[in-house]
Amino acid sequence: MNDQAQVHSVKPDDDDEINLLDLAATLLSYKKLILRLTVGAAVAAVLFSIGSLLLPREISYLPNLYTPRASMLVAQQSGGLSSMLSSSGLGGLASLAGISAGGSSNGELAVAIARSNTTVDELNDEFDFTARYKIKKSYKAETRKAFLEKFSASLDEKTGILSLSFEDIDPEFAMRVVNRTVEILDRRFMALGGSKAMDQKRLLETKLADVQSGMDGLQVKLQEFTTRYGVLSVEALATEQVTVMARLRAELIMKDIEIENYKKFSTIDDPVIRRLRSERDSIATALGEVESGKSGVLPSQKEIPALAFEFATIQRDLLVQTEIFKLITQQYELAKMSAEGQEPSFQILELAEVVDKKSGPSRGMICVVATMAAFFLAVLLAFVLEAVKNIKADPEAMARLKGNVR
Known part of the structure; x- marks a missing residue:
């Protein structure tokens, strides 16, 4: 019984060994087919690659591709000066001056601008991708799609370096496209906020000039007022007017008393009486002019409220x-500090240049992949042919096949 068990336990291994031998035998019997197909595919791949090199790049079915690259440093956060002002308790004043106290990321903004329809359309107006890629319908949409398939904008979050690249069969054309994109980004960043502090500074300078002009006009009015009435306040003007009127009224009363006293000693209209009456009339006239404002020196009592207002x-x-x-001057000083201490949010590190090394395609890899694919297909074909051969040699299998066919 134990011997039978041992025989049964060894039988699967024998079957596996037989199967492996059958596989090896099949491969050996079809070795010429496998070799021919593999070598033929390798030769065809090599000839295909060589032919693509011999043809001009404009008509080559597999032309060399070149990918020039430009690098920019994009500030990930801005607002260092604002943070300093906030920590020193001047955050409110900084916000009044238009200086943001929070940081903002510019990397994603740069990528979005580089891939935006506005940028692509501007590049298309200059380089005419529509004609270059032979787009016949949906011109705008298809042109944008074709461009973005060849264009790359990637941001390194750690370093803040933005890389722009463009793939084309003409290295000089690709270089010009990349550098033009860099110029557009630089201009757009300046327009969107690169010169915000400078714009704020210029705006505050204009406001300061307007306010200074208004102050000068008011100071001229105040000077004219004080020059006209000889006082620095309406209260002083009213006090002076009351003093003058009181003095004139006192003189008028004294002159009346003097006339009455003199009449007691003289009953005739002598020259002294006429002189005293003339002096009294002069005082009365002066008092009337002061009260009515006709003296030209002091305003009338009715004008005092209007002058006070x-x-x-x-x-x-x-x-x-x-x-x-004062407030705008403080804001101006903050804006000036921001403009002087602001680091540029977009710095060009390296422009693209005409590359002399292709970025693709890898013809060697194409040849290797084609050869390996041909080898595996040849092996598969060998097993299929061997299976068909075995079926044809098996009468029972053929009978079943014929029965199924019927």
Whole structure:
């Protein structure tokens, strides 16, 4: 019983050995077929590759491709000055000056701009990709698609380096496309925020000039007011007017008393009485002119409220303009600091150049892959042919096949 078990346990290994021998025998019997197909595929792949090299690149079915590359450093965060101002308690003033206190990433923005329809359309206007790639329908959409298939914009998050590349059979053309894209990015970054601090500084300079002009006008009005009335405030003007009127009224009363006293001693209209009356009339006239404002020196009592309002308005406007000037001056100093200390968010590290080494295709790899594929197909074909041969040699199998066919 044990011997039978041992025989049965060895039988599967014998079957495996027989199967492996059958496989080896099959490969050996079809070795010429396998060799011919493999060598033929290898030769065909080599001839295919050589033929693609001999033809001009414009009509070659497998031309060399060149990929020039440009590198830019894109600042991942901006706002260092604003952070410093915020930490020092000037964050509110910085926000008034238009300086953001938070950082912002520019890398994704640069990639988005480089791949945007606006950029692609501008490049197409200059290089005419539509005609170059022989696009016959849906011109804009297909041109953008064809360009983006050959264009690459990648960002290294760690270093902040943006790489732009373009693949084409003409290395000089590809170089010009990449460098033109860099120029567009540089211009767009300047427009979108690269010169924000400088723009803010120029705007504040204009505002400062406007406010200064308004202050100068108000100061001229105030000077004219004080020159006209000889005082620095309406209160002083009113006080002076009251003082003059009181003095004239006192003189008028004293002159009336003097006339009455003199009449007690003289009953005739002598020259002294006429002189005293003339002096009294002069005082009364002067008092009337002061009260009516006709003296040309002091305004009338009715004009005092209007003058007080005018003077208060001038003073108020001048005070407001002065405070505005102080605030804008502070904002201007912040903007000037930001403009002087701001690092550029987009720096060109290296422009693309005409490359002399192709980026593809790998003809050697094509030959290797074609040869290996032909070898495996030849092996598969050998097993198929051997299986067909075995079926034909087996009457029972042929009978079953014929029965199935019927």
